[in-house]
Amino acid sequence: MAMKLNRILGWLWASAAVLAVASSSPHLLPAARAGSGSQPAGNIFAPTPPESAASPAYATKKRAPEPAAMSPAQAMMEDSSYADQVRALPTLAPEQRKQLDKLIQDERKEAQPLAEELRAVRDQLRVARQTGKLPAPNDATGAGSPDEPGSSRARPLPAGAWLPGQAPAISVLEARAQALEQQMSQRKQSLWAQMRSVLSVDQLRDLYQMRKGMLIIPGVLDPRPMPHEDGPLSGGADSR
Amino acid sequence: MSGKAAENFWIEQLLRRAGFGCTPQELAGYKALGYEDAVEQLINPQRVPNDELGTLIEQQDFDFTRLDDLKRWWLYRMCFTRRPLEEKMTLFWHGHFATANAKVGQPYLMYMQNLLMRKFALGNFHDLLLGISRDPAMIIWLDNQQNRKGKPNENYAREVMELFTVGIGHYTEQDVKESARAFTGWQTRPDGFYFNANQHDNGEKTFLGHTGDLNGDDIVAILVSQPATAQFLARKMVTFFVADKPDQSMIDDVADAYMASRFQIRPMLKTIFTHRLFRSDKAYHAKIKSPAELVVGTLKTLQVTKLDADLPAVMARMGQNLFEPPNVKGWDGGPAWISTNTMMERFNFATRITQQKFDALEGYFSPSQLAANQGLRRARDLVDYFLALLVDGDVPADTRDSLIKYVSTDFDGQSIEAIPDDRTLDAKLRGLVHLIMTLPTYQLA
Numbered sequence: 001m002a003m004k005l006n007r008i009l010g011w012l013w014a015s016a017a018v019l020a021v022a023s024s025s026p027h028l029l030p031a032a033r034a035g036s037g038s039q040p041a042g043n044i045f046a047p048t049p050p051e052s053a054a055s056p057a058y059a060t061k062k063r064a065p066e067p068a069a070m071s072p073a074q075a076m077m078e079d080s081s082y083a084d085q086v087r088a089l090p091t092l093a094p095e096q097r098k099q100l101d102k103l104i105q106d107e108r109k110e111a112q113p114l115a116e117e118l119r120a121v122r123d124q125l126r127v128a129r130q131t132g133k134l135p136a137p138n139d140a141t142g143a144g145s146p147d148e149p150g151s152s153r154a155r156p157l158p159a160g161a162w163l164p165g166q167a168p169a170i171s172v173l174e175a176r177a178q179a180l181e182q183q184m185s186q187r188k189q190s191l192w193a194q195m196r197s198v199l200s201v202d203q204l205r206d207l208y209q210m211r212k213g214m215l216i217i218p219g220v221l222d223p224r225p226m227p228h229e230d231g232p233l234s235g236g237a238d239s240r
Numbered sequence: 241m242s243g244k245a246a247e248n249f250w251i252e253q254l255l256r257r258a259g260f261g262c263t264p265q266e267l268a269g270y271k272a273l274g275y276e277d278a279v280e281q282l283i284n285p286q287r288v289p290n291d292e293l294g295t296l297i298e299q300q301d302f303d304f305t306r307l308d309d310l311k312r313w314w315l316y317r318m319c320f321t322r323r324p325l326e327e328k329m330t331l332f333w334h335g336h337f338a339t340a341n342a343k344v345g346q347p348y349l350m351y352m353q354n355l356l357m358r359k360f361a362l363g364n365f366h367d368l369l370l371g372i373s374r375d376p377a378m379i380i381w382l383d384n385q386q387n388r389k390g391k392p393n394e395n396y397a398r399e400v401m402e403l404f405t406v407g408i409g410h411y412t413e414q415d416v417k418e419s420a421r422a423f424t425g426w427q428t429r430p431d432g433f434y435f436n437a438n439q440h441d442n443g444e445k446t447f448l449g450h451t452g453d454l455n456g457d458d459i460v461a462i463l464v465s466q467p468a469t470a471q472f473l474a475r476k477m478v479t480f481f482v483a484d485k486p487d488q489s490m491i492d493d494v495a496d497a498y499m500a501s502r503f504q505i506r507p508m509l510k511t512i513f514t515h516r517l518f519r520s521d522k523a524y525h526a527k528i529k530s531p532a533e534l535v536v537g538t539l540k541t542l543q544v545t546k547l548d549a550d551l552p553a554v555m556a557r558m559g560q561n562l563f564e565p566p567n568v569k570g571w572d573g574g575p576a577w578i579s580t581n582t583m584m585e586r587f588n589f590a591t592r593i594t595q596q597k598f599d600a601l602e603g604y605f606s607p608s609q610l611a612a613n614q615g616l617r618r619a620r621d622l623v624d625y626f627l628a629l630l631v632d633g634d635v636p637a638d639t640r641d642s643l644i645k646y647v648s649t650d651f652d653g654q655s656i657e658a659i660p661d662d663r664t665l666d667a668k669l670r671g672l673v674h675l676i677m678t679l680p681t682y683q684l685a
Binding site for chain 2: 085087088089090092211215216217218219
């Protein structure tokens, strides 16, 4: 290990020496040299797109606080993105769990064609944006077909078979993706409304408390032997 | 070096190891305490008020059911806690009891596990291991949910010995089988740990020489009392805190502290930080910084208080993805932190932290402000100040000379005695700090 460490350190010294020389060049450190507040376009050090999305404007990430007038339960009702977390609620009764599972499974089944089409459109968009060309549809969605953009009708075309002038504009695909996203979002809202009807107000409050990190799952932070309805733990070490 | 200067020197190392580095203000506070009292304060976090951290976190409005928020929450804790060792030990236990959300699939359970590790971070190892054995995330992670009477699943039973306590070579395959039987019925459900008596094997078992109707509690009690556990934990802690290649005599001393205190973690830490070897060449700059140490340490040292939302992703690209350790063994650490890929990420981070500038500068790195606070303007003084701040001044003379040359050369290549204007000062200092952060020494804790 010592040899590896030495090798690494040697390599590091070499890298640093190169950087030291390079950094003293007037051609490096453009932002510093220019004294400007902007980052150079195409900066390889900028975060990748998903990360940029996670940190709008890098610095301004500030989630809007809960409106003070809204009760925790109401706040949850306004938000449809926590459906999966509902299943983790400690106070769910078995019957409620069954109902929720059925709702989630039914929704997944019904939304599957929509989700697949959206995925296909996004794939096409990604390729189109990267290459500047629209790819030929390679699945059965037919999304981006010339006469019916975004149609789910299958259109068997060989690879690269778009004819000049026939490929839809990227904006058409974007519009289709947006429409699909909207439909998915509406479905989520609808699912959440149905799930909400299964939960009590107390359970909605518990869910809100989970989001805030305030719901302590019994026993997790108190690992002493606990009596339990199905039988107490036996023996074991003393608790210190 | 005078006695006081030497003490201050080791306090800086102490804060790099027992914490994640420090701001100049924090450093001044610990130096005022002196080394021994600084250690006492670090190993007794319960004595240090930490209310400001709570307020700060509340303002961020984290959602603890979301993994990305959970990672950011922990990063905030590492950066702004006044109890650095508590956070560092939580990170240590996260690597020791490595559990990944990729399998658990419930960030809230990962959050609860994190709270558990923090609660017992410096407490009694028995309590911690018992808590971990009943932790819902761990039960899912190591499949104890499927460990049933007549059909034992040995996953947790094996790892609790191999990775959490005695280590390989101190148990037999029969011990694994018997231990698995003892943990049958230890399950989880949404309301927490659940002892399923119907699935528990009440038969007689023999484990590490103990025979009886043993259950999980008994296995935990037997394991924590093994001298091999003392050695295993001590080795891991000394490696984590002192040197990537630990000294056996120090491991023995730390293991003795564990046994003498009946499995307390705090005395082990005290033994480490007050050990003569901790304040010796064997420990100084003998560890490669983990991504958490590098990122958090940089933010603290450069007094960056705005934490970009993607910083956990930056750490992940350096090889340390919080709440997603690579496997059951956790992060290997040491030289494994360094590869061509991860070094590039470290250098990218150096560039980003020194070059990023926005309309609103507050909360970001402001080198000219740091220099102004010190009343510095001459190239030599600036280089020495930032070398001391970032790498303890631990660089070869020719490196220092190169840095001075860089700072004392203007944009036209002309030599300058002192920085003529604020714009040049800002540009030069950003370049200087970037260069220092890409030095080998900066990768060392």
